[in-house]
Amino acid sequence: MSTPEARKQDVEHPGQDNRLQGTHEQTHRPQNRTPILLARQLEKTVDSGSGRLTILNALDLEIHAGESVAIVGSSGAGKSTLLALLAGLDTLTRGELALFGTSLSSLDEDGRARLRAGQVGFVFQNFQLLPTLTALENVLLPLELSEAGVDTRQAQQWLTRVGLEARVQHLPKQLSGGEQQRVAIARAFVTRPALVFADEPTGNLDRATGDRIADLLFTLNRESGTTLVLVTHDPQLAARCDRTLTLDDGRLHETDASGAPDHATDGAVRP
Structure with missing residues (x-):
């Protein structure tokens, strides 16, 4: 897990205009062939x-460090269910599932929460901001749960x-949908996590706003x-992801660059 000093360094160099312009040195994580996620x-x-469905x-x-993986499929295929399982x-019901090399089946709810703390960020379709907290307070929440501890300056920098330096004290109801999702993205990345889950992050936004949010998400990632x-x-x-996996009939199938299924995977999806 990264140290508070490393996280502080990461957010103190946001670019030429303190947002997303200019260059930003990419963080290089140690390469480890043990999958971050293994099902x-x-x-x-x-x-x-x-009966049983x-x-x-x-x-x-299998998902390895540094990958960006999209999971697609028809409505009701179970995409959000799969994401919730992968995140603990x-x-x-049965099978094997490991996150960061730790079997999730061996952990209770509190243990899974401790495993995620500081290492996993979330971006949801409906933003999931606490309505009684300001933008700043919402971004501070993951820091309160992580080893880094509360760092108001770090949250403000994110x-x-x-692009919300003028909105830090605003409640979610005072923000547009795009601004709320920007708060959610800042919250997801504030601990500099190893893994971010995004569930339909542009689904509640118009196309133009969604495109800007997608640009922001992929840039920060x-x-x-x-x-x-x-x-x-x-x-x-x-x-825009490195790989696209299609969920169909309860299983994942890799999709090649043309959008056609890669039948060679035979359901076993690997990098």
């Missing part, structure tokens, strides 16, 4: 009115970096050297 024969079933079935997945926000797992229905957004 083997993952299954998720839930009770329905007519299988959402994910014998799903295999939900529990699998809000400046996403590239500069920070973070691993990004992105769930989206937008093929243009998915195309």
Whole structure:
């Protein structure tokens, strides 16, 4: 896990205009061939009115440090369910799932939260900002849960970096949708996490605003050297990732550059 000094250094060089202009030295994380995320024969079933419903079935997945991976699929295919499982926000029915080399099945809810603290950031479609907290206070939340501790200056610098230096004391209801998502992105990156999950990050935004948010997300991800797992229905957004995986019939299939399934993977998705 990165030290407070390293995180402080990362946010104190936001570019020529203290936002996203100019160059920014990319953080190079140590290369480790152990996957950040590893799923083997993952299954998720839930009770329905007519019996057990299988959402994910014998799903295999490997994601390594520094990758950006898009997960696409039709509505109801289980994309958000898969993301929640990978992040340890939900529990699998059977199979093996490891995050940072630690089996999530071996941890209770508090243990999974401790594993995520400071190492995992989230960006959600509906922003998930606490309505009674200011933009600054929302960005401070992950720092309060991490080993770095509360650093108001660091949170302010991240809000400046996403272009909201004039909005730090505003409540979410006083911000536009695009501004709320910028707060959420600052919150996701403030601890300089190893992994960011984004669930339809532009889904509640108009195309122009969504494009600007996507530019911001990918810029910060590239500069920070973070691993990004992105769930989206937008093929243009998915195309910006290193890999695109399609969730269909409970399994993942790699998609090549032309958009056609890569049948050679036979459901076992690997880099």
